[in-house]
Every structure is written in C-alpha cells, then in structure tokens.
Amino acid sequence: MENIALIESFSEFKDDKFIDRVTLMAILEDVFRNALKKKFGSDDNFDIIINPDKGDLEIWRNRVVVEDGEVEEPNEEISLSEARKIEPDFEVGEDVSEEVKLINLGRRAILALRQNLISKIHEHDNTTIYKQFKDLEGEIYTAEVHHIRHKAIILLDDEGNEIILPKDRQIPSDFFRKGDNVRGIIESVELKGSKPTIIMSRSSPKFLEQLFFQEIPEVFDGLITVKKAVRIPGEKA
Numbered sequence: 001m002e003n004i005a006l007i008e009s010f011s012e013f014k015d016d017k018f019i020d021r022v023t024l025m026a027i028l029e030d031v032f033r034n035a036l037k038k039k040f041g042s043d044d045n046f047d048i049i050i051n052p053d054k055g056d057l058e059i060w061r062n063r064v065v066v067e068d069g070e071v072e073e074p075n076e077e078i079s080l081s082e083a084r085k086i087e088p089d090f091e092v093g094e095d096v097s098e099e100v101k102l103i104n105l106g107r108r109a110i111l112a113l114r115q116n117l118i119s120k121i122h123e124h125d126n127t128t129i130y131k132q133f134k135d136l137e138g139e140i141y142t143a144e145v146h147h148i149r150h151k152a153i154i155l156l157d158d159e160g161n162e163i164i165l166p167k168d169r170q171i172p173s174d175f176f177r178k179g180d181n182v183r184g185i186i187e188s189v190e191l192k193g194s195k196p197t198i199i200m201s202r203s204s205p206k207f208l209e210q211l212f213f214q215e216i217p218e219v220f221d222g223l224i225t226v227k228k229a230v231r232i233p234g235e236k237a
Helices: 004-013 021-040 080-086 107-134 205-215
Strands: 046-051 056-066 077-079 095-099 140-148 152-156 162-166 181-192 195-201
Touching: 021 046, 021 056, 021 107, 056 080, 077 080, 080 095, 107 181, 107 195, 140 162, 162 181, 181 205
Parallel strands: 056 077, 162 195
Antiparallel strands: 046 056, 056 095, 140 152, 140 181, 152 162, 181 195
16 A cells, blocks of 8 residues: 555544544645645645545546647646546546555655644644633643652643643642642643643632632632632641
C-alpha cells in the first residue's frame, strides 16, 4: 500500500479524546488539498474520499478529454490518446477520473503531509483545552503532582493536561510529593504560542470563597451570602 506511512497517522488520531470524526475528516481533507495545490497548482478538480476509521484514502483527479496536441492545462485536460490508455472508448469532451496515488506525490511530500497533519491535530487539541479551562476559571480543580520545581509544581489531571501551581500561589505551609492530589482554583488560562498555559492558585481569596460554596450548605443554598473573602494564606482568613 503506497499510502501506508500516512494511513498509520489515522489510527493514531481517530480515537483522540479531543477530536470527533467530522472534525478529523475536515482536517485530513484540508491537509491533502494543501498538498495537491502545491503539486498541481489547484485542487478544484480533485475529489478526496477519506474513511479515518478504516484508514482508507482515495484521491481522484477529474480532467476533460481534448484532441492530441491541444492540452493547454495539464491538470485539467488530458489528451485523447492518454485517456484511451485508461479506457479505450473515451471521446473528446468527456470527463476522465483518474486515481492519484500518494506515492506519485513523492516521499518528501508524504512526510510533509504527515507532519502537517500532526501539527493541525495538536493545534486543534490546544484550542479545545484552552476553551475547556477558560470556562473553568474561578472554579476549584484537582490534579496530581507530576513534577516539583523550585519555582512551581507541575500537575497533571486525569486527561493528562498540564497545570502549573507557582510558588507564589501556594500556601506557605504547603508540602507536596509526587503523586499527591492538589486542590486549588483555576486562576488564569492563556495561550502562549499555540499551547495553553493553565495556572492554579491555592492562595487566592476566590479559592476560599469557592470552598465556602462547596462545604457550607447554607452558602450553597443561598441562605448566607459571601460578600468578600480576605486572607493571609496559611495564617488567617
């Protein structure tokens, strides 16, 4: 199979937790159409058939049959003698559909296709993660200690998303080991480049307010209203 290198990419991404079938197919088609534009100058006369579940891919180029010697646009026209090599009964003016094999695009183009696919999938995932955590700003969240650095603790949630708990957002008495569960508030989410940076805080007054809502029934039920929370983290509130 000529397209085996790229087809393997389908199985890597078809079960991705952040991407649905329709979006995946749209990304795949966009990647292939960009490659066709680079190779042939236009992708308007190409049909792309993709089945990411099975890893099937077909690319068909549609051209019009013209008399021998009258081909002006090789990507859109095919000579009568060449068309009859495909089907002997073709006539001038008819449409010819011919399958384009990925191997014909060249090894370098196939490697570029795969890299472009990976890049677009990651871009889609990062955008999805950003939107997901942007909606969680100001909410309590729990994640596990993955790595402890001098200026921050790196956390991972159940989905493998990286969350940063800076030193100045920790309570002075905090002491965590790798594997510990940490609860804090999602303070901010920013896109740096194409990657979302998620900041957690345990020292924010909003963390205390959210704890009131979660742990005091009268606050949760609205019988008591929290107007403002003031605290010296680790000392008093």
